[in-house]
Each structure stands twice: as C-alpha cells, then as structure tokens.
Amino acid sequence: MSELASEPSNTASDQRHVFEVVDSKDIYQGRVIALRADSVVMPGGGTATREVVEHLGAVAVLALDDDGQVTLIHQYRHPLGRRIWELPAGLLDVVDEEPVVAAQRELAEETGLAAESWVTLVDVAASPGFTDEVVRVFLARGVSDVGREVPDGDEETDLVSKKFPLSEAVRMALAGEIVNGASVSGILAAHAVLSGAAEPRPAETPWIDRPTRFAAR
Template identity: 35%
Template sequence: MEEKTVKSQVIHKGNITEYVLEEVRLPNGKIAPREIVRHDDAAAIIPFTDDGKVLFVKQYRKPIEQALFEIPAGLMDETDASPLETAKRELEEETGCRAKQWEMITSFYSSPGFTDEFLTIYEAKGLYQVEEPLQQDEDENLELKALSFEEAWAEYEQGTIRDAKTVFGLFHWKAKRDCGEAIDE
C-alpha cells in the first residue's frame, strides 16, 4: 500500500502552507503524480458558556467568498509545545476568554487526499473573560457570537456553518444533547 517518493519539488512556500509536486512509485511499479499541501497542525475549541451556549466566531472566508460561523481555531506556532497550548492561546485571542476545564475530543487529518494538516479539537468549559487578552492576528476580522444549539443548527441549515471542524463540533454537541448530557456544568 505504500507509495515511494521518486521526485519532490517545492513549487511555493507561503506563511501557512507549502505546495509540493511529487512523483511516487505505486505498489504496482507505475509512476504517478501527487500534489501535496504541507500545512501546520492546528487546534480548535468548542467553548461552552455557563448557560449552555457555544461561542462562535464569524469571519469572511475568501476561498468560498462567504462569511461563516466557526468554532475558534488556529495554527500551532513555534511558541506552542502542544495542541492544547495552541487551543488555549487561540481561545483567548479569538474570544477574549480562558477556560477552567479542557477535554480533548478528537483529532484527525482534515483532508489527507491532498494535505497533511492535523487538527485536534477540544471542549472548553468554565469560560471567563480576560482583562487584557492576547491580540487577534492582524489579518483577522472576527465577530464573536454565543449561539444556542437551536440557533447554531439554524445557521447550519442556512449554510453559514459549513467548515469541517465546526460541523463536527455541532454534531458533537447534538450527540451530547441526544444522550442527555448536561452541558452547563
């Protein structure tokens, strides 16, 4: 099942991604091209408020020419020793909050057919506002909104919740509700 790299060429290296063209030898001996996007690992957070809502950030996504509601998330950087540190930093940067309780929910490759991005999703509870929170990234223009499950589901049905991590977060929330698990602990 393994594909052996025969040739590899970086065609572009950006701030977040690196684009690589590779030729690989398939198990049957044939050569095939692969277009790969190398991407830093990331972390996302499902931040539950004390009244059972979730904090979402709304931001414009140029590749799809649309504003989406998303759970807070961001890339690991050189200062982060773990995905949890990334999640804590991103929660504070994007919402101005920290959390008392953290639980790792899952991790996965976002789209392994063309990228190596690995995402870890956490649930955060016991949110509290920080007096002087970390600054948002310079190129971020975010609108913070706490949504009830019903409001978030309506956004999903309207097509403003569509990215994989947030859809996962919404269905995780739905599963918790369906099992009768209390969220506002």
C-alpha cells in the first residue's frame, strides 16, 4: 500500500499576491449606494484604481406553495426601462435585522404571503467586478396568505404578483424571460434542490460576503 503524500508546508494560496488597498477616496454617497475609488497594489508592484459601488445587500424569496407554484412579481425597474418578472426581494435596510427576518418582511410586504419553513438556497454576487452587492435567496415553504398593504406613491404601488409552476419559471429563466440575476439563480437552485440534486443550507447560515461597508457609513 502506498503512503499518502504529506501536506506541503506552503500551499499555492499562501504564496499568492495580497491586493492591499493603499488609498481610498469617496466619490458619491446616495440613499442605497455609495461609490469609492481604491488604489490597489498589483502583482507587479504598481497600483491600479478600482472603482467600487457599495450596496446595502438584499434578500430574495422563492416562495413555493403546496401545488409546486412559485410567486413572481412584475415590477418596473428603471435602469432597464421596463417591467420584469422576478422573485420578491428587498434591501437589508433595517439596522441589525437578520437576513431571514428581512426576507419574511419583504415577502409579506410585496405579496401578502407568509411561510412556515425557510432555508438558504444561494448567495449571489450581483457583479463582483465593480460592486459588493450580494443577494441571499431563500426557499420558503408552507405558504399562506396574510394580506398585503399596498404602499402609496412608489414603484411598489404598481407591483403585480402572480403564481407560476416552478417548471414554467425555470423555462422563463432559460428563455431569457426572467433576467434578474438573483431570481434566475434562485429558481434554478430551487429546481436542483427539489429534484434531489442538491441540499439547501439552514436559514441562519453565516453569510461571509454580506455587504457591510455602506451600512456602516
């Protein structure tokens, strides 16, 4: 029987370059985002500017009822200039609120639904090349209707919710009819979980990449 190879004293990750930030400048701060420019040390020894959009972070919910239907919302998204189908979602804009509690609140506010069981499906970095925004998507089951209070005067006044079979939501995602990144990821992850191909994580799973810098401002 051959002996197992011993663990090397220095792994490849130990020898990789450290991208140290030597300077940081605030450019803009708004209600839900900020923009800063970092000077970062590159492997060759020089520095490069990296612009970073800071974000509060968000949660999204795939609420699945006993008939295997998922609730989607049709909402106007100004950067795209149109209404799109997506999962109920919202910002982590309440101080010290746990992500699963924020998800429960957003589900009720946007759809009038509550759920008995909650697990974590996926964490989605929206576009890590320029923003620290990460969305945690939950799978909620044991769904019931608790009624929705329609807000007055903002985009959500126009929001419409509708149930679709999960299989239809998967088709819509793959056909480009659902383009919201967290929604596409959550729908496909839910399909994988329900087919037995993957296991979800507990709702309270530690969230390593949850954005914190903007909330600390």
